[in-house]
Amino acid sequence: MKKITPSKNRWMMMVGLALALCPVQSYALSVTTTGDATTLTNSILGSGITLVGTPTYTGATIASGTFTGGIASGIGIESGILLTSGSAQLAVGPNNTESATGNNGLSGDGDLNSLIPGFSTLDATVLTFSFTTTTGNLFFNYAFGSEEYNEYVGSSFNDVFGFFLDGSNLALIPGTSTPVSINNVNNGSNSAYFVDNSTVPTFNVQYDGFTKVLTAQLLGLAPGTHTIKLAIADAGDHILDSGVFIQGGTFSGTPTNPVPEPTTLLLLGAALAGVGLVRRKLA
Numbered sequence: 001m002k003k004i005t006p007s008k009n010r011w012m013m014m015v016g017l018a019l020a021l022c023p024v025q026s027y028a029l030s031v032t033t034t035g036d037a038t039t040l041t042n043s044i045l046g047s048g049i050t051l052v053g054t055p056t057y058t059g060a061t062i063a064s065g066t067f068t069g070g071i072a073s074g075i076g077i078e079s080g081i082l083l084t085s086g087s088a089q090l091a092v093g094p095n096n097t098e099s100a101t102g103n104n105g106l107s108g109d110g111d112l113n114s115l116i117p118g119f120s121t122l123d124a125t126v127l128t129f130s131f132t133t134t135t136g137n138l139f140f141n142y143a144f145g146s147e148e149y150n151e152y153v154g155s156s157f158n159d160v161f162g163f164f165l166d167g168s169n170l171a172l173i174p175g176t177s178t179p180v181s182i183n184n185v186n187n188g189s190n191s192a193y194f195v196d197n198s199t200v201p202t203f204n205v206q207y208d209g210f211t212k213v214l215t216a217q218l219l220g221l222a223p224g225t226h227t228i229k230l231a232i233a234d235a236g237d238h239i240l241d242s243g244v245f246i247q248g249g250t251f252s253g254t255p256t257n258p259v260p261e262p263t264t265l266l267l268l269g270a271a272l273a274g275v276g277l278v279r280r281k282l283a
Contacts, residue, residue: 029073029092029205031082035061040081041129044140044246048253052130052225059125060104062087070245074195074203075143076213080248085123085159085234086241091145093204095197100147100206103238112160112233115169115179119156121233130227135253138165138226139217146182146242149209150198153186159242161232163216170216171244182242185211207243215255 034040037055043066045051057064065088070077073093082088086102108121146159160181163170171180173190185193186209198208232244250256 029067029069029075031065031067031088031092033062033065033088035059035064037127037129039066040064040083040127043081043248044251045131046140046249046252046254046256048134049138049251050132050134052132055127055129057127059083060102060106060123062089062102063104063123063125064088064127066248067091067245073205074197075145075205075210075245077141077143077245077247080246080250081127082243082245083125083127083161083230083232084241084243085125085232086238088243090241091206091243093202093206095202095204095206095208097206098147098151098198098208099239100241101239102241105238108233109231111164111167111169111229112162112231115162115181116158116160116235119158119235121160121235122238124231124233126229126231128227128229130225132225133221133253136221136223137217137219137253138170138221138251139215139253139255140251141213141215141247141256142171143211143213143245144171144180144185144242145197145205145207145210145245147206147208147240148182148242149207150187150196151208152240153182153188155183157236157240158183159233159235159240161242161244162229164229164231165218166226168218170218171214172216174214180211180214207241213247217255 035057037057041055064083067082068079090100090102104123106123109124112121148157148159178184193212195210197203
């Protein structure tokens with residue numbers, strides 16, 4: 001019988017533990033389209049939050065939906081909702097085109113226009129609902145991706161999104177008052193928050209680039225009812241999709257634990273593949 005050395009046995013135990021901790025899941029992002037405002041809202045509500053009244057949705061039915069399989073696909077969020085400026089299904093990988101487009105022929109949104117002065121928005125998708133918080137605070141996790149990376153960074157085709165809490169945008173680069181956008185988060189600006197999906201191997205998401213998982217938050221909310229407007233739109237024209245993934249169950253009065261970054265997951269997959277225990281599909 002071949003003897004297993006202590007060091008080899010230790011390595012096998014570590015790999016086994018890693019496999020035990022990794023959920024069994026598909027490597028493909030799965031999106032189910034829906035424009036039902038209540039379904040979308042309930043998918044992201046978490047602890048310490050009570051819904052008030054009936055949510056509303058404006059946009060094409062195909063532009064939004066629920067998703068699963070996001071961690072294995074690289075976006076760092078396992079499940080939640082996806083709001084896009086075109087077709088939610090086009091977010092599904094692999095990244096085999098630089099011009100995935102869903103043109104819904106819809107108008108834009110005034111609040112989003114205010115984030116990009118001098119430009120107009122089109123194909124807006126907007127989810128709005130009111131709520132109370134038992135803690136006086138609000139947190140939720142999200143990631144933004146776009147087909148406009150990297151070719152249109154610095155141009156007028158700067159697809160935009162915003163999370164307007166009682167009129168003020170919470171979709172900000174951490175520690176700043178600067179909105180998260182294609183022109184503000186990319187390989188050249190605030191690159192610590194950016195994942196370039198145009199290099200090989202790519203993540204199993206169609207968007208050519210996306211942000212790391214960020215947290216929208218506001219502390220010390222006044223007592224009573226508050227209204228949040230989650231919105232995204234094309235800018236300048238109707239083409240090239242952008243989308244924002246919002247993590248399920250994290251719209252909460254307390255913060256949700258950090259999620260793994262895409263690079264960490266890929267390194268783990270490579271290590272497991274190296275010992276012949278798993279095979280990771282690359283887009």
